[in-house]
Amino acid sequence: MKERIFALDIGTRSVVGMLLEEDAGIYTLIDYEIIEHDERSMLDGQIHDVVAVAQVIMEVKVKLEEKHGQLHKVCVAAAGRSLQTKRIRMQHSIAERGVLDREQVQHLELSAVQQAQYEIARSKDKSTDYYCVGYSVLHYQLDEQEIGSLIDQQGQEASVEIIATFLPKVVVESLLSALKRSDLEMDALTLEPIAAISVLIPPSMRRLNVALVDIGAGTSDIAITNEGTITAYGMVPKAGDEITEAISDHYLLDFHVAEAAKRDWAEIGTITTMDILGFEQQLEAAQVEQDIGHAVDKLAEAIAESIMQLNAVPPKAVMLVGGGSQTPGLAMRLAKRLELPENRVAIRGTEAIQPLAKTDNVPSGPAFITPIGIALAAKQNPVHYVSILVNGRVIRLFDMKRLTIGDALLAAGIQVARLYGKPGAACMITFQGKPLTLPGTLGQAPTIRLNQQTASLDSAIRDGDKLDVEAGVDGLPPQVTVSDITGDLDPITVFYNGRPYQMKQQLLVNGQPVHPNHQLKDRDEIIMQRTTTIEHFLHEQQLPLPALPDDTEYEVYINDKLMSIDSFSQVFTINEIPARLRDQVNDGDSIRISERRSPTASELLSHLQTENQASLTVEFNGKTLKLTPPAAQLYSGDKPLEYDEQIPSGARLQMRVATDQFIIQDIFRFVDIDLTKISGNFQLYKNGNKASFHDFLSPHDKIELTT
Template structure:
C-alpha cells in the first residue's frame, strides 16, 4: 500500500494543505487545498491566535478527509523568519599549552555558540528559550592571524568567530497547541527555508553561496546557503501585496481584481479589466509594468538590501525565487540589476524543478507550491524529532534538528563549556625596573566527558536515553620562571665603539639583594637590572666623556645671544646608519662617533640666513659689471672677519647689519676704471638705458650704463 503524507504550510495570510503519495523514492501530488485566515492570527511566522489558526487547520483537514479519509498526523514547518542568527567570537589563552587538538577546538567553538546564545537572550525581552539548530565557523585566528584550521597549531592566543542559528521554543509550542486543537499530532517538523532548499538544491550544490527568496503576500523570506549549510535567515515586510496595491491605485481596481490582473501580467500581452466606475479598459502589459515600476523597484531594493546585509555585503552566486509573489513581472531582472548579477543568475523555480515528483496536468506548477511540497518531502526525509538524554544526572529534552552530538547536549543543559577546563595555575606578579609583569600559570587540563560510561568527545553523536557525565579538568600549576628568562637571557652585551670592543655586564638585584639570574622568581619580587639602555648611558659607563663632548650641539654667542647649530655637531652611527644618543643598542652593535670640523664664517652666515653682501649685475660700456655692497660685518674681539675665518664653538661675535639700499649711477665708479679722453675739455654725459641721467639716478639689475665724451668744435 502506498504511503500518504499530509503536510500543512501555515503562512501569514493563508494555510495550504497538501497530500502526497509516496512510492519508494518518488512522490505524487494527490490533492491540495488552501484557505485564508479570517483574521490576523499570524504575524511574521508566529502564531498569535492559536484558536483562529486551529479553526483554519480544522477546516482544511475536514475538506481533505471527505475525499481521502481521516488523518491523525501532519507534518508542519517553522517559518524561517522565526529563526534568529547571531555572530559571536571567543578567545582563549593557549600560551604554554601543547598543540591544539580537535577537542580543544570544539570546546572553543561551543563556547562561542554559548556566547551567541547569551547575546540572543539579552536581546529578547520575552525571556523565550532558544534551541540552537546549527552553527558555522566563519574564522579561526591564531595570535590575530586568520587561519584555515587550528588543529596542531600553537601560539599565545586562539580565537574563533561563528554564526549560530536559534529557534524560539514558543514557535514550536504554539504549533503543537494549534494542531492539538484540530485533533492532529505533529508527525514531523522542519524549517520552511530548509524544506524549500532541500527539494530545490541537491546536496552536491549546497556548498554554493545561494539565496532562496520566498515571496508571499505580506513578507518576503530569505535564506542563504554556503559551505553545505544554511548560514542566515532574514525577512522584509514587503511582498506581493505591495504590487497588487500599486495596480489597484493605477487602474482604479478593487483588490481582488488587481490581484487577478497581476497574475495575468505573467502570461498575457494585453490585460482587460473593469474599474470601480464600471468602465472596461484594455491595457498593454508594458504600460502597466511601467506604471507600477516604483513599487517593483521598492520590492527589489528591499530584498536585495536584506540579501547583502545577511551575506556580508557580497552578492550570492545565484538567487532562486519561489512563492506566489515571485511571479511579479520584471522582478527577477530588477533583482539581478541591484545585486550586479547576470540576469540568468536570478530565476523563478516552480515545483517542476523538484526531483522525483510526479505532477498531474490538473496541478499548477508554479512557485507558490514549492514550500508546501518541500515541507511534506523534507519532513518525511529529514524529520526533526525530540530525544531525551541525561547530563550529570539531569534529564534534558533535545530538539533533534540535525546530527545531535555531546556538545549540543551540554549547551542545552546550560553547562559553560569554558568552565569544564581546569583553572589556570596561580599567576605571579613581579616588578622589573619598576614595570609590573604578570606571569601566567600553566593551563588547566581539559574535562573528562563520558557517554554511557565511556570517555568521549564533544562531537560524538548521541541517541535517545544516552547518559552524559562531565568531570572538571585538573587545575594548572603555578608559574615557574627564572629571573634571567624574564630578562630575555641577555644580561651581557658586547659592543664596539670607534673600533674598540667593550663587554658590558648587567648587575641584578632581587628585593635589594644581588643575584645571579638563575633563581626562580617569587610573587611580588622587586627585580632591578642595571644595564645601559641607551648609547649615551653606554658612553658614560665606558667613561669616554670626550666622545660625548664632541656630540654636544655646536654653539657660539652672537651679539650676546647663544646660537645653536645642531647640524654642525658631531655625527653618530650604529652599524653604518645614523642614530642618536637616546637610541638603544644591541649585542654586537658597532658604534662610530665622528667630530665635525669647525665651520667658516660664510657657512655660519648661510645657516643663519644672514645676507653678507648685496649685489646687482649691470652693463657698463656693454660689459657686465657686478655691483656689490657689504650688508653685514662680523667682528671677534673688535677684529673684522672675512667669510673664510674659522668660527670655534664658544666664540663671541658681534654683528652689524645694514638695510639694503638701491645702487645709484655713481656706484659704478667703485668697480670700473674710467678712460678719460686725451683731448678736449673732459666734458661728459651720463647715459642709462639710452637716456641721459645723473650720478644720483637709481640703478636696477640689468641696466645698461655709458659715459659719453662729446667733442667741442673751435669757434
C-alpha cells in the same frame, strides 16, 4: 516499501496541504489541497490566531482524509521571519595547550555559539527565549592563517568563525498548539528557508554564492549560500500583499478582488474586473506595470538591500520562488538593483526539484516550491524534540542535526568556557637580573557523565538521556624549585693556605642563601653566585675562623712606647692583600691565615734593632762599611731577660743600648784586622787628616789606616 508523507505549508495567505510518497529517494505527489484564510489570522508568517489557523488546517486535513484515509502526523515549517542568525568569530590563545584535540576544538566552536546566543539575547526582547537550532563552521584559522582543521595543530592563537541559527520558543509552541487543535502530531519540523533551499540548491552547489528569495504574501525570506554552506538568513516584511494593496488602491478594488486581479496579471497578462463603484475595467499588462511599477520597485529595492546587508556584495545569481515571485517585472528590477545581468535572476518552479517525480498532477510554477520542500526537507533533515535531564533539570532541544552534549549545555544556558578549570596563575621571577615567566598547570576539563558513563562534549545524546556535568578543577601555581631553574652547578675552587678546597656555588633568593630545593614564589629574585664571603667559605669547609680583633695584633711597650709588630701579628689575606671576613672570595682565589705568636726576646730584639737602631755608613781604606751599635738588652723591670724567653703581647719592657755614638775604633768590630798585631809606625787618617782611635765618626767619613 513506499512511505507516505503529509506536509503543511501554513502561510500568511493560505494553508497548503500535500501528500507525497517516497520510494528509493524519489518523491511522488499524490494529492494536495489549498485553502485560504478567511481573516488575517496569520501575519508575516507568524500564527496570531491559533484557533482560526487550526480551523483552516482541519479543513485541509479533512479534504485529504476523505480521499486518502486518516492522517495523524504532519511535517511543518517555522516561518523564516522567526529565524535569527548570527555570524561570530571566536579566538583563543593556545600557546600553553600544546596540540589541540577534538574536545578543545569543540569547546572553541561552542564558545562561539554561546557568544552568538548572548548577542542575540542582548539585541532582542529579553522575554523571548531563543534556542540555537544549528550552527555551521565557516572558517578555522591558526595564527591568522586559514586552515582546514585545528585538530592536532599547535600554535599561538586559534580562531573559528561560525554562523549560528536561532528560533524563538513561541514559534514552535504556536505551531504545536494549532496542530493539536487539528488532531495532528508534529512528525518533523523544518525551517521555511531551509525547505526551499534544500530542494533547489543541494550541498554540492552551495560553494557558489547564490541568494534564494521566497516571496510569499506577507514576507520575503532570503537565504544565502557560499563556501559550501548556508551563510546567512534574512527576512523582508514586504511581499505579494504590497503589490495587491497597490492594485487595490490604484483601481479601487476590494482586497480579495485585487488579489485575483494580480494573479490574472501574472498568468494571462490582462486584468478584467469591476471596481467598488461598479465600473468594469479591462487593463493590459503594460498599463498595469506602468501604474503599479512604483510598488514593484519598492519591493525589489527592499529585497536587494537585504541581500546586500547579508552578503556585502552582489551574489553570483538569485533564485526567486513563492507566489509573489511571479509579479511581472520584479526579476528584471531586482537584477538592475543588484547590477546583475537579467539572466542571473530567475524564477524557479517545481520542475527544478530533481527528486520529485514529474507527474501530471504536480502543480507548476514557483508557488509550490516551499510546500514540496517542507515535505522533502522535513524527512531528510527533520527537527524533532528531544528532552534530556541536565544536572537534574529538564531541557528540550530541537533535533535539527546530530545532537551532542555541547548542544545540551547550550540549551541549558551553561557556559562551556566556565566548565574548564582556569590555568594556574603564572609566577614572574627574576633570574640573574632577567625576567622569567613560570606558567601554572593547566586547568582540568569538566567531568561529563552521560547516563552514568564518562562522555565528552561531542558525545551524541538521545531523548530521555541523563546528563551530569561538573566543572573542572582550576590549575595550580607553578611548583618550581631553585634547582629547576639553575640546573646542576659546577663547584668553585678556593685555595686555603695553599691547599685547594671545592664548594658549591651560593644560591640567593631575595638576597638570602637558600637550598637548591627551595620553592619559588611570585616575584622572587634569584642570584647564582660564583663568589662567596671568606666567613661562609671557612664555615662551609669547617676551617678555623681568624681570631677576634683583640687577638690579632701583636703589641708591646718598649721604653713606655706602644709598638705594633706585624711580623708577630695574625696574617689574613686574599691573594696577598689584607682581607676581612666579610670580603668576597672568587673562584681560584687564595686565602692565607697565620696565627698571632709570642716571639722570644732574641727575636724581638732582632726585629727592634732592624727596625729602630741607628746605623752609620763610612768608608774604610776604600771600602764602604755600615756600622751598627752593639746588641741591646731587654729588661722587665730591673730583671734582664734571657734571649730564649717568650715575650707575650702587651708586655712592658725596657731596652738599653750602651751608646748611639760611633768612634773610629768601632770600625774594627766590622773589619778583619787584629789591632794587637799592628806594630811599628802606622798612621790613622780621617777625611785626609790625622786622627786617633777615639775620634767621633760622622756619616760618610773616609778613614784610612797606613803602616
